[in-house]
Amino acid sequence: MIKDVANTVFAIVVLGALLFLPAWTFDYWQAWVFLAVFVLSTGIPSAYLARKDPPAIERRKQAGRESRPVQRIAVAVLFSCLPAMLVFSAFDHRFGWSPVPAVVPLIGDALVAAGMALTVLVVVQNRFAAGNITVESGQRVVSTGMYGVVRHPMYSVALIAVAGMPxxxxxxxxxxxxxPVVIALAVRIRDEEVMLEQELDGYRDYMRSTRFRLIPGVW
Structure with a gap:
């Protein structure tokens, strides 16, 4: 617990630095609101899952620990783009490159909160949804709920949150x-499906029945 709290505090400090240093001011209400929304919308679901399904939380903590080369490249791109997006957005605020109406940041915060909250629903519907690409003993194909709409709902809801951040x-x-985030996700998904088709019983039939991978009606 102490380690988790320390990691959380460290993450908040780093996130604050990524926002307030390039903005070069603490008078940045959009960043303060975003920090609060981000901390709450990640902390509350994590606490819920830690209480209801601790193994699911442990699976989520494996993010970035990939054994497949394509996955390592995709994850590297994603892990680079997200902080770059935050820093660039803070610079945009500082220099006023793209003026934004006051209501837009609130819409963005709502998207972030919705995307983070929906990750809990994805994990509840598929407790094997891990942070890295793997197939575990006893894992089965989930084809109902959000998995009946797209084959990779965890990435879909993450994309909602990422779109809301700037x-x-x-x-x-x-x-x-x-x-680049969408391109990296597309590469990750294609490689993941190659592995799942080979190693997860029933996944090939699931691919036939659920057409779309990431965005309903698009791809």
Missing amino acids: LALDSWWGLVFLV
Whole structure:
């Protein structure tokens, strides 16, 4: 517990530095609101899962520990783009490159909160949803709920949260980072499905019945 609390405090400090240093001011209400929304929308679901399904939390903590080369590259791109998006959005706020109406950051915060909250629903529907690409003993294909809409709902809801981040931080231009994020997710998904088709019984049939991978009606 002490380690988790220390890691959380460290993460908040780093996140604050990524926002307030490039903005070069603490008079940045959008960043303060975003920090509060981010901490609550990640902390509350984590606490819920830690109480209801501790192994699910442990699986989520494996993010980034990939054995497949393609996955390591995709994760590296994702882990680079997200902090870059935050820093760039803070610079945008500082220099006013893309003026944003006051209501837009609140919409962005709502997207962040919704995306984070929906991750709990994904994990509840599929407790084997891990932070890295793996197939565990006893794992089965889940084809109902959100998994009946898209094959990778965890990435879909994460994309909602990521799309909300630059908006929450008072930036339109920060949305350009969605392009490499979506490309990295697409590469990750294709490689993941190659493995799942080979190692997870029933996944090939699931792919036939659920057409879309990430965005309903698009791909």
